[in-house]
Structures are given as C-alpha cells and as structure tokens.
Amino acid sequence: MIRVENLTKKFKLNKKQMLEMKTKDPIKVAVNHLSFQAKPGEIYGLLGPNGAGKTTTLRCLATLIKPTEGEIYVNDYEVQKNPEEVRSSIGFLTNEIKMDEQFDVDYMFRFFGRLHKLSEEQIEVRKRELFPYFGIDEFSRKKIKELSTGMKQKAAIAVSLVHDPDIIIFDEPTNGLDIITARNVTDYLKGLKEKGKLIIISTHIMSEAEKLCDRIGIVIDGQKVAEGTLEELLRATGSKDLEDAFFELYKDARKGE
C-alpha cells in the first residue's frame, strides 16, 4: 500500500536556474499538496505534461529526495523515518539515475542483486527470468556506454527488478523504447499486477495511461486536478477519450492565470 499525504516539494533555485526558468522567484514549488493512494494489484498512473511534478513525486517516494511538507507511507513505513525498509520493498526506475558507464549489464545486475542482499544463486535465477524476457542476453556483456538508449532502458528495468520487489515505481517506463519493446514492458507490468504487485508509473503518453492504468491521477503544475478510472475521468469531463479529458482539465487549471 502506498499513501502520499499532502506532499509538497519546493526547490531553491540558483541565479542560473532562475534565468533559465524566466522567474524572479527563488523558490520553485514542484509538487503542491499532492495526495493519492495505491494498493496491491493495481497500476496507478501519474499523468501530466512536462514539468508537472511527476518525477519529483516519484523521487520523494523512492527516498531519493526529501519532501518539504507532507508524508509518504510505503507499506506503513514513512519514507523519511524508515528509508531502508522503503528501499528494500520498492523497485525504482528513473531516467535520472545513470548506471556506471564502464561496467557491463551483467555486472550491474549482480551488483544491485548483492546490494539487495540476494545470494549468487538467487541472482542467477532472477537473471534467467528477466534477461531473456527483455532480450538482454544478446548485450549482457556490453559496457553500459556502448548501449543504445533502448538497450540502456531495458537493462535499467531488469536491474530495478532484480530483488523481485512488491512495489514497482517506474518513471516513464517506455521512454526511448521501440513499439515492440514498449509492449513487452507494459505486458510485463500487467503480469506483475496480476501477481498482486503494486505499480506506480508516470507518463505523459495518453494511450499508455489508457491501456495500462487502473486509476489515473492527473497532475498539472504540481497539483492533482483529477483522479479516477478512465471511465470516471471521461464521465466527469464529458469526454470521449483521455486526451480530450486532459485538455478539459488543463483548460480549467489554467483559467484565471
């Protein structure tokens, strides 16, 4: 179970960032009192445009950055009070964690397996499950720096799943993948859900959210502006598809600005 309660994350901006963001305000509110819950056997999607605060939310969830306000519970462990317990129960995929370019995929997989205290035998079993599925065997001995974007993404997915976590948090899981591999990944996530795992993804791809997520939280400017199943969101906005629903909500959120 995941509970995000009133999460706010503010970043202090330096002069360069203020110039880049064209703002005079030295504080950027990336996530603004955001709350949601997700339960085992569910795929919950955070859907929003670039800069909405999705990655920041997931990074707080994964204990990589500290919330400014609010609390996050992962299986009743609070992320700031029990970060170790949280880390051992989640698998986190993000574009921002760079794998060490000098090592090969096989080494990275083993390294993270050991970090999660798996035996060599357990690592081997997980490797036999994950590498063929994601087509990694063909390039498992290549250095990370020699891999294409898609290969890197596949390797990162396998590494994040090495310890067979109960909670899977994937930031834009199909980023950089071709249509076949993207389908492999989304099918794999559906399979994990069937096994009772809890999955949270962030995406800005409407079709991905439509097909994959049981419930969707729409995030604009750091705030959750709507939440529900696809049917609920369509009904609430009187829309025929998620893209239309999103634009309705986006128009409302931008009114008065």
Ligand SMILES: Nc1ncnc2c1ncn2[C@@H]1O[C@H](COP(=O)(O)OP(=O)(O)OP(=O)(O)O)[C@@H](O)[C@H]1O
């Ligand atoms: N370390 C940081 N310092 C300053 N501002 C930051 C930092 N990290 C994120 N931001 C800002 O916070 C806002 C939210 O960013 P975030 O990456 O969470 O959005 P996102 O919804 O994941 O977007 P995308 O779809 O583009 O990945 C953006 O305006 C971003 O520039």
